Amino acid sequence: MKDKSATEKATNTAQPLKTGAQCVIDGLVQEGCEVLFGYPGGAVLDIFNCLYDAPFQFVLSRHEQGAVHMADGYARATGKPGCCLVTSGPGATNTVTGLATAYMDGIPLVCICGQVALNMIGNDAFQEADVMGITRPVTKHNFLVRDADELPGIIAQAFYIATTGKPGPVVIDLPKNVQKQKTAVLPPTQVAMRAYHPDIAVDSAAVAKLADLINRAERPLLYAGGGAVSGNASEVLTSLAHKANIPVCTTLMAMGVFSEDDPLALRMVGMHGSVAANYAIDHCDLLISVGARFDDRVTGKISAFASRATIVHIDIDRSAIGKSVRSDLGIEGYAKPVLEAVLPLVKQATHNEWIEQVNLWKARFPFVYPEQSDVIMPQYVIEQIHAVSKGQAVITTDVGQHQMWSTQYFRYTHPRNFISSGGLGTMGFGLPACIGAQFGRKDELVVCITGDGGVQMNFQELVVAVEHRLPIVVVIINNGYLGMVRQWQELFYGKRYSGVMLSQHKRAPNEHIDEAPVYLPDFVKMAEAHGACARRVAKPEEVAPALKEAFESRKTWVIECIVSPEANVFPMIPPGAHVAEMINRTV
Amino acid sequence: MKHIINCLVENQPGVLARIVGLISGRGYNIETLNVGPTADPTVSKMTIVVPGDSHVIEQVTRQLAKQINVIEVVDMTNRRHINRELILVRVATKSYANRAEIVDLAALFTARVVAVQEDSVMIQMAGNQETVADFLHLLKPYEIVDISRSGVIAVDRELVDSTPKNA
Numbered sequence: 001m002k003d004k005s006a007t008e009k010a011t012n013t014a015q016p017l018k019t020g021a022q023c024v025i026d027g028l029v030q031e032g033c034e035v036l037f038g039y040p041g042g043a044v045l046d047i048f049n050c051l052y053d054a055p056f057q058f059v060l061s062r063h064e065q066g067a068v069h070m071a072d073g074y075a076r077a078t079g080k081p082g083c084c085l086v087t088s089g090p091g092a093t094n095t096v097t098g099l100a101t102a103y104m105d106g107i108p109l110v111c112i113c114g115q116v117a118l119n120m121i122g123n124d125a126f127q128e129a130d131v132m133g134i135t136r137p138v139t140k141h142n143f144l145v146r147d148a149d150e151l152p153g154i155i156a157q158a159f160y161i162a163t164t165g166k167p168g169p170v171v172i173d174l175p176k177n178v179q180k181q182k183t184a185v186l187p188p189t190q191v192a193m194r195a196y197h198p199d200i201a202v203d204s205a206a207v208a209k210l211a212d213l214i215n216r217a218e219r220p221l222l223y224a225g226g227g228a229v230s231g232n233a234s235e236v237l238t239s240l241a242h243k244a245n246i247p248v249c250t251t252l253m254a255m256g257v258f259s260e261d262d263p264l265a266l267r268m269v270g271m272h273g274s275v276a277a278n279y280a281i282d283h284c285d286l287l288i289s290v291g292a293r294f295d296d297r298v299t300g301k302i303s304a305f306a307s308r309a310t311i312v313h314i315d316i317d318r319s320a321i322g323k324s325v326r327s328d329l330g331i332e333g334y335a336k337p338v339l340e341a342v343l344p345l346v347k348q349a350t351h352n353e354w355i356e357q358v359n360l361w362k363a364r365f366p367f368v369y370p371e372q373s374d375v376i377m378p379q380y381v382i383e384q385i386h387a388v389s390k391g392q393a394v395i396t397t398d399v400g401q402h403q404m405w406s407t408q409y410f411r412y413t414h415p416r417n418f419i420s421s422g423g424l425g426t427m428g429f430g431l432p433a434c435i436g437a438q439f440g441r442k443d444e445l446v447v448c449i450t451g452d453g454g455v456q457m458n459f460q461e462l463v464v465a466v467e468h469r470l471p472i473v474v475v476i477i478n479n480g481y482l483g484m485v486r487q488w489q490e491l492f493y494g495k496r497y498s499g500v501m502l503s504q505h506k507r508a509p510n511e512h513i514d515e516a517p518v519y520l521p522d523f524v525k526m527a528e529a530h531g532a533c534a535r536r537v538a539k540p541e542e543v544a545p546a547l548k549e550a551f552e553s554r555k556t557w558v559i560e561c562i563v564s565p566e567a568n569v570f571p572m573i574p575p576g577a578h579v580a581e582m583i584n585r586t587v
Numbered sequence: 588m589k590h591i592i593n594c595l596v597e598n599q600p601g602v603l604a605r606i607v608g609l610i611s612g613r614g615y616n617i618e619t620l621n622v623g624p625t626a627d628p629t630v631s632k633m634t635i636v637v638p639g640d641s642h643v644i645e646q647v648t649r650q651l652a653k654q655i656n657v658i659e660v661v662d663m664t665n666r667r668h669i670n671r672e673l674i675l676v677r678v679a680t681k682s683y684a685n686r687a688e689i690v691d692l693a694a695l696f697t698a699r700v701v702a703v704q705e706d707s708v709m710i711q712m713a714g715n716q717e718t719v720a721d722f723l724h725l726l727k728p729y730e731i732v733d734i735s736r737s738g739v740i741a742v743d744r745e746l747v748d749s750t751p752k753n754a
Contacts, residue, residue, distance in 0.1 A: 132601055136608055141655040144601065161655060195597055195658040319649035 017182040020148035020174070021046035024085075024112060025054050027155030030187050031110075033083045035059055035074065035439050037067040041087020042127060043114030046179040051085075059439065059468065062460040064091050066432040068098025069458065072107050073436030076419045077394060077446075079232070081108040081162050082436065088114040089127030092173075093134060097426060099169045100138035104423025105253060106226055108167035110158045117177040118146060131173045140168030148181035153188055160191040165198035166317040167230055200316070202341045206331045210288070210312055210338075211345030213329065217286035217310075219354040220246045223269065226253030226422070227291015227315060229415045231335035234258070237290060240339055244349045247358050249277035251292050252422045256412030266358065267411075270298040271573050272404040275365030278571075278579045280358055281306050288312045291335045294325040295423070296575070304578040314338050365584070367408040369567065376540050378402060378477045378563040382409035385447060385475060388547040393445040394419065394437050398430035398454025400484035402477040404569040406449045428457025431474060435461060438470045445473070445551055452478040452502055452523070459526065462556070466531035471554040473547070474532075476523055479565045480505070487568050491583070527558035538562040589618065589716075590644045591670060591741045594633040594651060595658040598624060602656045606633060609650055615639050619672070619738030630658065634740045663741045670741040673713045676723070679730035680707055689729055696722045707732055 018026070024047050028036060035057045040048045051058055061067035064086045071082025082102075086095055092113040102109045116125040135142050141161050143154045151174075158170040214220055228237055228250075234257045241248050241264050248258040249266040260267050266277040281287065287309040292298070294313075299305040305325055313320070313327040314335060321330035331338055369379040382405045385393065391411055396419040397403040403420055412418050419437055421429040434448035455476050465472050482500040489497050501507045503519040527534035533555050537546050543561065550557035571584040596602045603622060610617055618636040625632050637644070644662060652660040663670070680686035689708055690700055698712035712722055716739060723731075 133604065136601075136605055137612055142601075165653075193655070196655045317653065319646065319653055323646060 015184040015186060017184050019046065019050070019179065020145070020151050020181050020183065021050045021179040023148065023151045023183065024155065024174070024179070025050045027152060027187055028083060029055060031083075031155070031159045032080070034080075036083045036085055037061055037070040037074075037436065038085035039064050039067055039087065039091060041089075041091045041114060043088035043091075043116060043176050044085060044112075044174075044179070046176070047085060047112070047114070047174075057439075059464060061432065062463055063458065064094035065098050065428065066458050066461040066464070068095045068109065068111060069101070069426075069429050069432035070436035070439070070461070070464075071109050071111070072098060072102045072429075073396060073419055073433030074440040075102075075107050075109060075436075076433070077416055077437035078440035079230070079416065080440070081110055081159055081167075083110050083112075085112045086114070087127065088116055088131070088176075089129045091127075092131040093129050095171075096134060096138060097424075097428075099135055099171065101421050101424045101426040101429060102169040103138050103140065105421065106166045106168055106230055108162040109169035110155075110162050110172065111169060112172045112174055114179075115144070115173045115175040118175045119177070121175065131171065135171045138169070139171050140166075142171040142173065144173045145175065145178050148178050148183035149185045151178065151183065152185050156188050156191050157193060160193070161196065165196075166227070166320075198316075200333045202333055202337050203331060204341065206329065207338060207341040208345065209329055210331065211342050213286055213310060213312060214244055214246070214288070214342070215347050215349070218351065219284045220244065220286040220288065220351065221280050221284035221309075222246050222248040222258075222288050222290060223251075223281070223292050224248060224254045224257050224290045225251040225292025227317075228254050228257045228335045229291075231291055231316065233290060233335035233339055234415045236336055236339040236343060238262070240343050240346065243343065244346050245351045245355060246288075247280055247355065249273070249280060251295070251298060252407060252420060254292070254415070255407060255418035257415040259413040260411040261413050263359075264355075266362070268407045270295075271300070271575070272408070272569050272571065273298075274362075274367065274408075275571055275582070275584065276358060276361035278573065278582065279361050282308070282579045283357070284309045286310050286312070288314070290314050290339065291316070293317075293320045293323065296324070299325060300573045301576055301578045365571075369570075372564065373540065376538065376543060376561055376563045378479065378561070378567050379405050379409050380540060381475065381477055381543055381561045381563065382406055382449065384543045384547055385449065386410040388544055388551060389445055389447070393417070393447045394441060396420065396430045396434040396437055396446070396448045398450040398457075399425045399427050400451055400454065400482070401479075401487065401567070401569050402449050402451045402454075402483070404484075405477075408569075427454040430454055431458050432461045432464075434472050434474065435465050435468075435470060438465070438472050439468075445471075448472060448474045450474060450476055451483060452476055452480065453482045455523075456521070459530075462527065462530040462532055462558070465556045470556055473550045473557045473559065474527075475547075476558065476560045477563055478523070478560050479563050479567065480519065481565060483567075484569070486566070490566070490568070491572075492574070523558060523560040532556040532558050534558040534560070536560045536562065588641065588664070589636055589638050590641075591663040591668070591739055592635045592637065592644070592648060592651070593661045593663055593741060594635065595625070595660075596631050596633060597656040597658065598629050598631040599656060602631070602654075603633070605654055605656070606635070606651060609654070610635065610637060610647060613643070613647065615643075615647070619736065621738035621740050634738065636739050663743070667744040668741050669744055670715050670739050671713055672716065672719050672739045673711070673737040674719060674723075675701070675709060675711055675735045676726065676731060677707050677709045677733040678726060679732050685729070689726075692722075692725055698722065
């Protein structure tokens with residue numbers, strides 16, 4: 001969308017010409033970029049040349065996927081957009097998993113990809129890939145820049161799109177010749193887009209209806225999701241819950257948006273959520289979703305989900321309302337202004353019977369696991385991380401059993417303190433996200449809880465933490481298995497453990513390797529080779545001292561915990577099942 | 588059920604791919620697709636005919652509406668609207684009598700013969716979805732050698748306020 005008149009005007013006022021590459025740096029500065037994650041290559045040499053003099057920090061990842069996850073972790077930890085810069089072809093294709101991760105969870109990112117020169121596009125040029133085609137389904141929007149005159153406007157639009165409405169990743173595909181091309185166009189002072197209008201006025205009629213529903217409800221329940229975090233609705237959500245005495249459950253994306261130390265907190269809902277949260281969903285007469293999207297890991301059997309309830313869905317994304325679960329009242333809008341409008345209309349209430357019932361569930365069904373004295377239980381490690389850090393840590397995770405235990409055995413009291421790939425479930429996310437989060441929150445303790453599977457997917461990024469002297473602590477819950485897959489194979493596939501053994505021990509016949517070492521890698525040596533401090537612990541009494549040393553050292557640490565190999569995550573509602581089919585093991 | 592979806596979009600490269608990708612990515616086959624500029628050359632109108640159940644189509648239209656370059660999306664199916672499709676169909680003629688029958692049939696549908704050869708006629712026919720389907724059904728006993736269809740276009744019967752929500 002080239003605005004000729006604007007171009008001419010700018011030229012007439014005799015602005016000094018600058019290259020497209022310089023426009024990128026200036027645009028990032030204008031958008032408040034503090035740290036740029038990325039990896040260079042032939043198609044972005046001009047930008048890296050300008051980057052040499054940039055006023056913000058550049059962080060070189062060791063793989064482009066790592067760079068995007070770092071930007072993502074930074075964005076989740078700070079609420080500011082993450083920025084990354086990669087080269088064309090393989091550089092850009094390596095970002096796809098990171099972009100898809102951010103897209104599923106609504107995380108604001110701007111990713112600038114080099115591209116071959118415009119006249120080479122479509123010619124199978126060296127390091128060429130159809131980045132627009134490849135990234136289209138995993139981004140909120142993407143741009144191909146055809147002319148340097150468009151670039152200042154596109155950068156401003158990219159940040160605007162990434163951070164407004166339901167946030168998401170935006171890709172700017174920037175051909176090499178455009179980086180060299182000169183322009184006099186200045187960045188716009190204001191972004192106005194013809195077909196994108198994320199500012200939504202609060203629908204006061206709908207708000208009045210919601211207030212009325214709350215005032216008449218006997219068993220109301222708040223169900224907060226990622227939108228409550230990205231919409232900065234934590235405080236008003238808490239005020240609403242307290243005023244009308246409404247219990248609150250959260251999704252994986254919203255851990256801590258309502259303090260889990262609050263008596264009204266039911267903690268996480270869904271497949272591996274608390275019994276109380278899931279029973280409350282099943283028994284409530286009014287379910288108020290605040291920026292949650294009724295993911296299948298939350299709902300289980302959709303036809304039976306919250307079957308006794310009037311369902312209210314507050315979401316900035318209209319297409320999410322009623323998508324998977326019927327919605328009796330849909331309110332399109334940002335969580336915070338909607339709740340702020342509802343709050344004064346809501347009457348104080350006690351809901352004594354309901355609260356009593358909910359508290360009974362909480363007391364009867366806490367998260368429990370079989371304690372052992374000779375072997376470390378994985379759940380115990382998480383409890384100790386919580387205890388030693390006094391709950392004051394930012395936690396990032398990979399995906400699987402350790403991720404679920406991290407929701408169950410650490411209590412989150414603030415939003416943006418639990419950083420995890422929710423929608424896409426991306427293994428390899430934890431370590432780079434931890435690095436990004438530490439860049440955003442320099443003075444806080446940032447801990448990556450990961451597994452022996454997930455950590456190997458992006459282990460190379462540990463170097464980045466070490467070279468930047470980041471005091472992150474990586475805790476590897478090592479059970480020798482791809483644990484969550486193994487758990488499903490145990491429960492649903494007759495214990496036929498296929499493709500989940502990370503050791504050579506008891507492998508299926510077609511996976512057997514003669515004379516291979518029993519277990520690889522040695523994580524302590526691996527961490528030390530990357531320059532980090534490292535320790536392996538195998539006894540329960542060693543866990544807390546190791547954590548204490550690492551947390552206090554302000555150095556990059558890897559602690560490998562050898563844990564009970566076949567511990568399972570409970571409770572568990574089998575996929576597509578109703579809460580009544582919950583599998584729970586009590587001690 | 589078939590749905591006719593009208594989509595007003597910014598006339599830019601990549602927008603068509605985004606729309607088509609969104610629909611096909613869900614495993615739905617686009618039956619016909621028509622794109623052309625509107626009175627405002629910076630805006631294009633797409634008319635998409637896609638079969639699917641109403642819940643899913645509603646979801647698709649909402650997903651389409653939130654695309655950055657999409658100005659407005661309307662499911663025309665249950666609105667008072669006029670739809671038309673233009674087809675060019677070449678039918679084999681085995682004899683004079685055979686040709687006469689085909690021309691006669693075309694006349695009943697106010698279709699025109701636009702080219703004649705010794706062994707075939709080319710018919711230009713325009714009508715709404717049902718009429719086109721009826722015409723093609725009646726042509727079945729004859730041999731259709733070639734067919735090109737423009738895809739359905741649709742407009743509201745009455746002038747309606749088309750200001751997009753939230754604009």
